[in-house]
Amino acid sequence: MELLTYCTILLVCSLLLKLLKGKFSPSLPLPPGPNGYPIIGNLLDMPTVMPWKTFQKWSNVYGDVMLLRLPGNPIVILGSTQATFDLLDKRSDIYSDRPTSVMQKMMFWDWAMSLMPYTQTWREHRREFHQYFYQRKVPTYHPVQLAQCRAGLQRLLASPTENVGQNIRQIFTAIILKVTYNLDITDLRDEYVVMAQKALEGVSLGTVPGKFWVEFFPILRHIPSWVPGNSAGKMADHYKPIVEFMRNKPFDEIKQGMMNGNVVPSIASSLIERVYKKSGEDYSTPIDDTLARNVAGIAYAGSSDTTTSAAQSCLIAMSLYPEVQRKAQEELDRVVGPNRLPDFDDHEDLVYLRAIVLEAMRWMVVLPLCIPHRVIRDDEYKGCLIPKGTIVMPNIWLAV
Ligand code: HEM
Structure with missing residues (x-):
């Protein structure tokens, strides 16, 4: 009997092992x-x-x-x-x-939720981010989007061939800066527009898979950046202060304003309020605001370049395919008419235009290798x- 039990256990164990091994x-x-x-x-x-x-x-x-x-x-x-x-x-x-990426850390990008490991910290960031960007919340930003688009169209009308790409960038960066930090952007060369562009240029150049050996041999990060050939170190030195500026400068301004009793409503101010409320402290007491800072920062960083790039692709498509542009214009004339500009209420009826936007994003995909x-x-x-x-x-x- 004992032998039978022993043999049965052995058989079951070996079958289980085989199954696991097979998997x-x-x-x-x-x-x-x-x-x-x-x-x-x-x-x-x-x-x-x-x-x-x-x-x-x-x-x-x-x-x-x-x-x-x-x-x-x-x-x-x-x-x-x-x-x-x-x-x-x-x-x-x-x-x-x-x-985890050594280059991201060297360039001070490791605070960004889109690059974070799948941990409790990421979940907290995602939960907080979601408060401001869930689908039904987004229409509350429509007035800002419309105002900035129309201001951008006025600029394009006044100067249709100069700085077109930068003009588009200003529209989208201005939208996210207004809703996130209540900042008004009025110039193409505004430091907030330029610095976000540079910071994102850094992350895209610094994260090309296989480009920097420091990713595979992290010890190389200790080589001083002045050593000839240390392109990773030089790149990190160049971009780190730019990324720090992007994440911290607008946030610090809002926070300083709140400390001085000047609360202007924005996502950042709401995030700061929530952090302070939770801690029970008042604004004059320094507390850990990392989560709020990161969430506001990723809204700014995650949206300015992606949306700009998608809109620029649409414009390129229109200039390369004039017959498509003509059809889009016909649809606009039919749906919107000649006396006003389109707005979000027209969205459903602008079927052809919506298809153009989707096709442009497929044609020139914004993040070809995702994250x-x-x-x-x-x-x-x-x-x-x-x-x-x-x-x-x-x-x-x-x-x-
Ligand atoms: C045309 C516009 C956009 C494109 C093409 C785009 C593309 C992407 C892609 C491909 C990812 C990675 C998804 C994954 O790894 O599974 C991502 C993540 C992310 N994007 Fe966007 N995005 C756009 C606009 C925005 C905007 C407007 C915001 C902020 C307001 C934003 C914030 C984020 C964040 C926070 C993540 C990380 C999500 C996570 O870790 O769960 N993006 N985006």
């Missing part, structure tokens, strides 16, 4: 990808300019789940909408983490093992 066996193949070199893997193959184009070529060869071997964690590039949806959406419980995700445990997809810690990047440029 995430080291013998499961890794996704295919370009051959690399020993130790450094694909490090030397990594494209540094428009990497999404090279990834597209590779995906055509290796398929829509492709692995790049790099020192530290491998990178999986997703080359189809289906694979992106299957992993990042359907399995978001394990794919919502973010890789990298990281899987928090071993996973299996299409018969391949995606090991814990793998960085996962959907190639949106190819997938749409």
Whole structure:
């Protein structure tokens, strides 16, 4: 009897082991990808300019789940909408983490919620952010959006060929600065417009996958920036004060105003009020306002460049495809008429225009490689093992 029990336990255990092994066996193949070199893997193959184009070529060869071997964690590039949806959406419980980046830290971008790991701190930021940007809240910002768009149109009318791109940038940066910090932007060269543009230029240049070896060998960050060839150090020195300015300057101004008894309503002032209310202190007492500062900062940082870029793509599309522009004008004339400007009430009826906006965002996708995700445990997809810690990047440029 004892022997029978022993044998049964042994059988069950071995079956369980077999099942588990079958699920995430080291013998499961890794996704295919370009051959690399020993130790450094694909490090030397990594494209540094428009990497999404090279990834597209590779995906055509290796398929829509492709692995790049790099020192530290491998990178999986997703080359189809289906694979992106299957992993990042359907399995978001394990794919919502973010890789930590040495360059982001060196450039002072590690406070940004969009780059934070999937932790309690991120959840708190997200909850706070959501208070001000859930879908039904957004219409409260329509008056600001309309006012800034119309001011921008006046500027374009007065000067249709000069500074068009910067003019568009002013519209979108002015909108987010007004709702977040109640700041009024009246000039193309306003420091808040220019500094946000530069700070975001920094994050996009500094986070090209594979560009900076310091990501794979973090010890390199201790090399002084004056050492010839230390492009990572030089870049960090250049951008860090700009990013600090962007996150702190408008917030500090609002806070100072509140300390002086001057509370102008805005997202930042509401965030500050909430922090102080929670602490029970008054505005003259210094308290930890990191969460409020970060949430206001990410609204400013997350929106100014993305929305500008999407609107600029629409304008480029209109100049390249005049027949599409003509049809859009016909729709505007029919729906809105000649005596007023369109507003949000016309949105539903401007079917063709809405399609143009969506198509422009597909055509010149704003963040072609999204913001990298990281899987928090071993996973299996299409018969391949995606090991814990793998960085996962959907190639949106190819997938749409
Ligand atoms: C055309 C406009 C925009 C585009 C194309 C865009 C694109 C993106 C993308 C691709 C992500 C990463 C999603 C992911 O990794 O799963 C993201 C995240 C984020 N975006 Fe945007 N975005 C736009 C506008 C905005 C605006 C207006 C705001 C703020 C008001 C904003 C704030 C954020 C934040 C806070 C995150 C991080 C979300 C999180 O960590 O959960 N974005 N955006």
